[in-house]
Amino acid sequence: MTASVFDTVESNVRGYCRVWPTVFATASGSWLRDEAGREYLDFFAGAGALNYGHSNPVFKQALVDYILNDGIIHSLDMATTAKRGLLETLRDLVFVPRGLDYKVQFPGPTGANAVEAALKLARKITGRQTVLNFTNAFHGMSLGALSVTGNAAKRAAAGVPLPYTNPMPYDGFLGGEDELRWMRRALDDTSSGLDRPAAVIVETVQGEGGINLARVEWLRELAELCAARDILLIVDDVQMGCGRTGPFFSFEIAGITPDIVAMSKSIGGYGLPMALVLFKAEHDQWAPGEHNGTFRGNNPAFVTARVALEQYWSDDVLERAVLAKGERLAAGLAEIAAGCPGTTTRGRGLIHGLVFADPSHAGKVSQAAFELGLLVETSGSTNQVVKLMPPLTLSADELDHGLGLIGTAVAAVCG
Template sequence: MTIAETTVFEALESNVRGYCRSWPTVFDTASGAWLTDENGKEYLDFFAGAGALNYGHNNPLFKQALIDYLLGDGITHALDMSTVAKRRLLEAMRDLVFIPRGLDYKVQFPGPTGANAVEAALKLARKVTGRTTILNFTNAFHGMTLGALSVTGNAAKRAGAGVPLVHATPMPYDGYLDEPEDLSWMRRALDDSSSGLDKPAAVIVETVQGEGGVNVARAEWLRHLAELCSARGILLIVDDVQMGCGRTGPFFSFEVAGITPDIVTLSKSIGGYGLPMALVLMRRDLDQWAPGEHNGTFRGNNAAFVTAEVALRHYWSDDRLQLATLAKGARVHDHLVALTESFTGISTRGRGLVHGLVFEDASQAEKVCQVAFEHGLLVETSGSSDEVVKLLPPLTVSDDEITHGLGILTRAVEIVRDGH
């Protein structure tokens, strides 16, 4: 890009901007798994809006429904008023998500971000139990607002709060101590009256820590965590903001463990089209909110309700997307395993269509992402030291696109490791 093209961004946009620094171009259009910049260069998207575009860019099914809704003067802003679009979405959630899985959740529409859903979940847990402490996990990421930051592990993100982040206590995530974690420390601390740990209102957990470095919790560990919480009257919150909506295969990432969380947070791809939307799902008896006790001006994004309903009805009326995601994920896994066998100091981990390539030399991960961008592939880093190249392609990505993207990634690793 020329200086003239970047001037308005550099002159007017805050220094807080991030992704544009890693991907220095001006994007113009997008379709499916591809973005095109204003110069016509195409980029295969293995980032997918940080997981907000599980169904790809400008999915034609959603686009047409949205266009029809807008042309018909459908309501776009409604706070928490009842609308036809909201009713249709709730019916789809009930019929296609809850009933097939034996779930009996109430649905809350908080402000339309994952962080706001987490804030609402934490507030509700404290209100219902009368307790203040929340247990979270090492390497967790739950959002950038104060409550969500208090249960987030990353020191740099926490430092941005500017105030003490209190009433949260971190516990070791599965594998944090370089071996399978059996929750013995948490169990002992909760049951020992001299541990100094107050009985918590809730435990909040990601089944796969995306921002934390694609750390995957075992199904057995998740079951033990659910049992531990249930036996002690502690609410279990699963943050499925990034890993829900099919990212790991099933609609909910916790289905692999056969557990039923007390509270679930959803955002990102629940809106289908990339439109802002978030949900808090709660056990029916936990819905103890007073009217308006947690609210937000844009909690009624009806345009997102429209595309969300289409996404549910098209992709979740059967198990085709789930099976396809698992099959594509297996292809990615096999390729990455072969790649790690060709180079020392690299490992891989993941589930479904979220995978990480982990570098012992953290600086190489960012270099791989930069080279991949130069060759037309968007991938980002994650992990406490940005040591992981995270792959998060749309679930609708084709086999040929997977092959193409993995080819670019492999070439990027070769260039970085060979030093040219």
């Protein structure tokens, strides 16, 4: 077989094309098609960057119109009509209805950019260096983001020490004990050896970590712990924001208001790169240009982000639909898990996982699903979880079809 240009020119670092060995050509809604015309139902959604599906026609038209009218494409942090439209829409549809007095920073186009900026800002505000993170966390692949990431292999790839952070047990990590007990004790005991941190960074649902859910009560206790000790709370909502768990922000379920929020992935709407750092107004202590990035002014993404907010977040229709479809997904997965001994499920909204007692099963199920025409990836510390993350806009029939395919894949592996 003749080697392809992907083999001869592209780096060995490529990953997804190895587990899904085809060449994709087009995509719309919840479906991708390869160059041979075969269709694949997408329960991956660009790792969470395509909450509103592929080639969303409303976003597409707005983007085409903007480009054809010679709209600004690249602007660094200059003021543009596209940026103004997004800021006004964020304020009116997201912040005001939720009582949030947030400022908006455009740090660069990726989730890691947002996390890096959040960490820098927290250290600047407090004058402290240490940041507390959690077991099984994932926050990105740049050095600062890796320093608060749990996965040993990803951390090792940094090639240098990753200091000024301390991991704490995430909710459930100790099997149901009070996972915040050690943090409280260590913070309040001057002989614990733990420096008073600038911030705590947390995901309300750990996607890459294996679909680990923080309970509402735990999130509230964490927020109270931080507030009582003058520690900033950073929520990484890069993957779980924009409705993935139901509400626009994943932390809304707990009724908390983080000091800083990192967002990316689906905030751009159409899959265009964009990231935001949101923070309470009193934390806006940046000097002009103190943190920047060449591509922080991606105006096409500003346009599609604004349209996404207008289309889906001017009311609660999408939120209610996500919660309803999430219940159907949970019920369907529970039925599938019952047929494979030792398999459990967990999730919230439209992020769910099948957790296999035999970690090798997850990869086999993912491969079997691909052969059936369904894209699902794996996650977790040993890749023991099949991660299901479809577009929020998929139809009920598409959801049922996907459940049927995953059920067939699981039966083939476990049967």
